[in-house]
Amino acid sequence: MPITSTRAPVFRAVTSCVPSGKFDNTAENPEFTKEEVEKVVRMAGVKTRHLADDSVCSSDLCLAAAKNVLATLEWSPDSIDAVIMVTQSPDYFLPSTACLIHRDLELRSGCAAFDVGLGCSGYPYGIWLASMMLQSPGFRRVLVLHGETPSKFTEKSDRSVALLFGDAGSATALESKDEDDGSKWWFSLNTDGTGAGDLIMKGGGFRERFPEELVKNFVYMNGANVFNFTIKRVPPLIEETLIGAGVDRSGIDYFIFHQSNRFIMRHLAKKAGIPEDKMPITIDRFGSTGGPSVPLTLAQGAMERPVDRALNLLLLGYGVGLSWGSALVDLPPQAVLNHIEI
Numbered sequence: 001m002p003i004t005s006t007r008a009p010v011f012r013a014v015t016s017c018v019p020s021g022k023f024d025n026t027a028e029n030p031e032f033t034k035e036e037v038e039k040v041v042r043m044a045g046v047k048t049r050h051l052a053d054d055s056v057c058s059s060d061l062c063l064a065a066a067k068n069v070l071a072t073l074e075w076s077p078d079s080i081d082a083v084i085m086v087t088q089s090p091d092y093f094l095p096s097t098a099c100l101i102h103r104d105l106e107l108r109s110g111c112a113a114f115d116v117g118l119g120c121s122g123y124p125y126g127i128w129l130a131s132m133m134l135q136s137p138g139f140r141r142v143l144v145l146h147g148e149t150p151s152k153f154t155e156k157s158d159r160s161v162a163l164l165f166g167d168a169g170s171a172t173a174l175e176s177k178d179e180d181d182g183s184k185w186w187f188s189l190n191t192d193g194t195g196a197g198d199l200i201m202k203g204g205g206f207r208e209r210f211p212e213e214l215v216k217n218f219v220y221m222n223g224a225n226v227f228n229f230t231i232k233r234v235p236p237l238i239e240e241t242l243i244g245a246g247v248d249r250s251g252i253d254y255f256i257f258h259q260s261n262r263f264i265m266r267h268l269a270k271k272a273g274i275p276e277d278k279m280p281i282t283i284d285r286f287g288s289t290g291g292p293s294v295p296l297t298l299a300q301g302a303m304e305r306p307v308d309r310a311l312n313l314l315l316l317g318y319g320v321g322l323s324w325g326s327a328l329v330d331l332p333p334q335a336v337l338n339h340i341e342i
Contacts, residue, residue: 003244006131008183012173013336016299017065018050045262049166049287058147061169082112086122120319122291124327134176148290155218166287170295186245186328195322198225259283259293
C-alpha cells in the first residue's frame with residue numbers, strides 16, 4: 001500500500017447533516033419478521049436511521065452543512081477557492097453536483113467546483129485531494145462536501161441492505177497555513193477493481209440505461225465478499241499508515257471508521273489492537289450512511305477534546321469499488337464540530 005504525505009493544512013470546521021425523518025428499525029418493518037429485524041439490530045447495530053424523502057438529495061444535505069460551516073466561521077462565499085463534492089448519489093448525470101452547490105452558495109466564478117465519484121472510501125480521498133490543492137499557490141480555502149442518500153437505491157425487501165442504510169451529508173472546511181511549520185498529514189489510497197461486482201448498482205448508467213429487470217436499479221451487495229475484503233484490507237491499512245507516518249497506536253487519539261457494520265468494526269478493532277473507547281460508533285443512531293459516516297462520526301462521536309493540544313485522528317474509509325483509504329490528520333482544539341437536521 002503506498003503511503004504519501006502532504007503539508008498539513010488546518011481543519012477549521014466539520015458540519016454533518018441528516019434528514020429530520022427518523023426510521024425506527026425495531027418498530028416499522030412490515031417487510032421482515034421480528035426475528036430478522038432483531039438479528040440485523042444485534043449484528044449490524046442499526047437501531048434508527050435518518051431517511052431523506054423524495055424531495056431531498058445529497059446536494060441538499062451538503063448545501064445545508066456548507067451554509068452552516070460558512071456562517072460558523074464567518075467565511076465570505078468569495079473567499080472559497082474550491083468545492084469538492086464526493087458522492088455516488090448525484091442529483092444528475094450532468095451537470096456535476098458541485099456546480100449546483102456552487103450556484104446555491106453564490107460562489108465566485110474563480111472558484112473550482114467538481115465531483116469525485118467515490119463512496120465508502122471517499123472521505124480520506126477528498127481530504128487528500130483538498131490537501132494537495134492547498135499546497136498550490138492560489139488555493140487558500142477549500143470545502144470538501146461528502147453526501148449520500150443510499151436509502152434511495154435500496155430495495156425494501158432485500159434483507160442484506162434494507163435495514164442498514166441511512167442518509168447524510170457533510171461539509172469540511174480546510175485552510176492553508178500562512179507558513180510551513182513542517183507538520184504533515186499522511187494518506188494511503190488503494191483500489192481493487194476486481195471486486196467491483198461485490199457492491200454495485202447495475203442499472204441506470206450508460207452500460208445499461210433502462211434495464212428490463214427492475215432489481216438492477218437497486219444496489220446489490222455480496223455481503224460475504226465485502227466482509228472478507230474488509231477483514232483482509234483494513235488492519236494492514238491501519239498498520240502501514242502508522243508505520244509510514246512513524247506513529248504508534250498510542251499516538252492516535254481516535255480511529256474514525258466508516259460505519260459499515262458494528263460487528264465488523266468491533267472485529268477490526270480487535271484484530272488491529274485498537275481499544276474500543278478509541279473507536280466512536282454512530283451506526284446505531286444513523287445507520288450506515290456510506291462515506292459521509294466518517295465526517296458524521298467525527299462531528300457526533302462524543303470525542304473528548306483537550307483545549308491545549310490537537311487530536312491525532314486516523315480516518316478510515318473502505319467499501320464500494322472496491323476501494324479503501326486512510327488519512328492521518330490533526331484536529332486543532334479551535335476546530336468547530338456541528339451537527340444539524342433538515
